[in-house]
Amino acid sequence: DAKTTQPNSMESNEEEPVHLPCNHSTISGTDYIHWYRQLPSQGPEYVIHGLTSNVNNRMASLAIAEDRKSSTLILHRATLRDAAVYYCILRYSGGSNYKLTFGKGTLLTVNP
Amino acid sequence: NAGVTQTPKFRILKIGQSMTLQCTQDMNHNYMYWYRQDPGMGLKLIYYSVGAGITDKGEVPNGYNVSRSTTEDFPLRLELAAPSQTSVYFCASSYSGSGQGSTEAFFGQGTRLTVV
Numbered sequence: 001d002a003k004t005t006q007p008n009s010m011e012s013n014e015e016e017p018v019h020l021p022c023n024h025s026t027i028s029g030t031d032y033i034h035w036y037r038q039l040p041s042q043g044p045e046y047v048i049h050g051l052t053s054n055v056n057n058r059m060a061s062l063a064i065a066e067d068r069k070s071s072t073l074i075l076h077r078a079t080l081r082d083a084a085v086y087y088c089i090l091r092y093s094g095g096s097n098y099k100l101t102f103g104k105g106t107l108l109t110v111n112p
Numbered sequence: 113n114a115g116v117t118q119t120p121k122f123r124i125l126k127i128g129q130s131m132t133l134q135c136t137q138d139m140n141h142n143y144m145y146w147y148r149q150d151p152g153m154g155l156k157l158i159y160y161s162v163g164a165g166i167t168d169k170g171e172v173p174n175g176y177n178v179s180r181s182t183t184e185d186f187p188l189r190l191e192l193a194a195p196s197q198t199s200v201y202f203c204a205s206s207y208s209g210s211g212q213g214s215t216e217a218f219f220g221q222g223t224r225l226t227v228v
Contacts, residue, residue, distance in 0.1 A: 043202050043219030044155070087154070099170065100145055100204070100217055102155040
């Protein structure tokens with residue numbers, strides 16, 4: 001399985017943008033890049049995903065490097081509610097690899 | 113929408129006891145997963161299933177068993193509880209569609225299990 005590397009923790013101030021990086025140098029051509037987040041005492045929730053092009057939704061934006069070896073999750077205006085662990089994972093889109101595996105993620109702290 | 117429902121939310125077990133953690137989803141998803149999360153750690157995959165009657169081991173399957181007789185339900189069985197199984201357990205489901213890489217997974221709220 002292709003691996004992802006994220007910083008253990010990051011800190012941001014409320015209402016400022018946050019850029020959460022993820023490295024995935026061994027990504028294959030059919031791997032989708034997914035981001036999930038886990039709020040305290042809750043199950044993970046889906047944030048966004050993409051394959052090659054940058055993606056936007058109501059929660060965040062996903063910027064994918066041209067060589068796809070890294071990506072960045074962008075929270076445009078962080079709120080206190082965005083304090084969570086953010087996971088970057090790769091989901092294989094072909095064959096019989098159905099696993100969905102998580103790394104340790106990035107703990108985002110948002111300061112008032 | 114109910115989504116993924118896990119029961120119970122909390123449970124205390126004595127060493128050697130057995131129990132089943134229930135997970136059901138109402139989204140007609142074919143993929144289902146069980147994870148455990150120890151304090152301050154990430155999620156570890158225990159077992160997963162790609163459809164009724166088909167299950168496979170994840171990263172940490174020892175001490176657990178699963179079955180998948182219906183699309184909706186994916187129970188996790190602990191036969192002889194040990195203190196090392198104290199953890200929070202999460203169930204998840206997703207749809208395969210035309211390429212499972214493009215579909216999102218939905219998680220339950222978790223079962224907090226303590227073995228004493």
